[in-house]
Amino acid sequence: xxxxxxxxxxxFIQEGEDVSMNCTSSSIFNTWLWYKQDPGEGPVLLIALYKxxxxxxxxxxxxxxxxxxxxxxxxxxxxxxxxxxxxxCAVPRTDSWGKLQFGAGTQVVVTP
Amino acid sequence: DGGITQSPKYLFRKEGQNVTLxxxxxxxxxxxxxxxxxxxxxxxxxxxxxxxxxFQKGDIAEGYSVSREKKESFPLTVTSAQKNPTAFYLCxxxxxxxxxxxxxxxxxxxxxxxxx
Numbered sequence: 001x002x003x004x005x006x007x008x009x010x011x012f013i014q015e016g017e018d019v020s021m022n023c024t025s026s027s028i029f030n031t032w033l034w035y036k037q038d039p040g041e042g043p044v045l046l047i048a049l050y051k052x053x054x055x056x057x058x059x060x061x062x063x064x065x066x067x068x069x070x071x072x073x074x075x076x077x078x079x080x081x082x083x084x085x086x087x088x089c090a091v092p093r094t095d096s097w098g099k100l101q102f103g104a105g106t107q108v109v110v111t112p
Numbered sequence: 113d114g115g116i117t118q119s120p121k122y123l124f125r126k127e128g129q130n131v132t133l134x135x136x137x138x139x140x141x142x143x144x145x146x147x148x149x150x151x152x153x154x155x156x157x158x159x160x161x162x163x164x165x166x167f168q169k170g171d172i173a174e175g176y177s178v179s180r181e182k183k184e185s186f187p188l189t190v191t192s193a194q195k196n197p198t199a200f201y202l203c204x205x206x207x208x209x210x211x212x213x214x215x216x217x218x219x220x221x222x223x224x225x226x227x228x
Contacts, residue, residue, distance in 0.1 A: 009152070042116075043155075099157060104154040105154050
């Protein structure tokens with residue numbers, strides 16, 4: 001099946017630093033989604049990308065749809081304590097509409 | 113406000129007992145999903161339903177069962193046949209339909225099940 005390789009697995013950063021994470025795959029996709037999961041809660045959609053090369057921002061978050069359509073990147077600028085959580089990339093599965101394939105997640109810990 | 117409600121937040125059961133997790137949505141979504149989350153493994157699909165009275169197995173359906181008698185509700189039963197049931201369970205919904213193949217999922221806040 002589709003495999004998404006998300007890295008890094010975890011990040012420990014200081015408040016104010018920038019954060020970068022990425023997802024890669026051997027398959028081509030037409031959509032990349034980025035979710036954030038706060039501790040003890042369900043994931044929430046941050047950014048949706050629908051076009052190769054697209055660069056989209058949501059506040060301090062910026063995500064890019066790789067030009068090869070096989071990868072995507074998420075950047076967080078000037079991190080704050082509430083950025084802590086797990087960030088997931090996701091793509092639509094090819095075996096059935098409506099289903100998503102998720103990366104393993106990037107755990108972000110922000111220290112003051 | 114529209115959303116997805118999962119209950120209870122925490123659930124404790126003895127090994128060998130079946131347990132049912134509740135999921136209700138008032139988003140008028142056709143499709144609903146159950147995911148299991150274990151540390152470091154992301155989200156794995158257990159079951160999904162694209163329309164009322166129909167559901168399909170996901171990637172890890174063994175030891176689980178579901179029903180979809182109403183559009184708003186998609187309960188998940190963790191049976192005694194599930195070998196490692198302790199996990200965080202997430203319910204989600206989406207608009208559904210072929211035209212929404214890339215429709216984002218809306219998640220509930222999860223149920224943490226502990227089986228001892």
